Amino acid sequence: MEKNSWADQWDNSNHTSGKTSDDGKSSGGASGKYKEKVEAGLGxxxxxxxxxxxxxxxxTSLGLNWIKDKYNKTTTKKN
Structure with a gap:
């Protein structure tokens, strides 16, 4: 019985790279699902x-118009 070393278990060189395919979806399995959830959240x-x-x-527009109106009222009363 051959045992795999820790490095062999976590070696990602034999797996897909997680790059997107032609339809724009990720081919990374669990990372693809995570990517879809993140994209939905970002939307x-x-x-x-x-x-x-x-x-x-x-x-801001309403506030500035209010200030402008108040200023115009005070300046017209003084004249």
Whole structure:
């Protein structure tokens, strides 16, 4: 009975490289599933960041317009 050494058990030279195939999916088995989950998470993160950025833009615009209106009201009262 031949025993494999620790290095032979963890040697990745005989396995697929994990590079993507023609359809864009990873061929790495478990790493492919992990990659799909990460991509899905990044898609959700991108959507949340985009909607958050739009809210910040809208809030900033409303805030600046409010300040501009207050400034115009004070300057017209003095005249």
């Amino acid at each position: 959700k993160t991108k959507a949340v960041a985009s909607s958050g950025l739009n809210k910040v833009k809208t809030g």
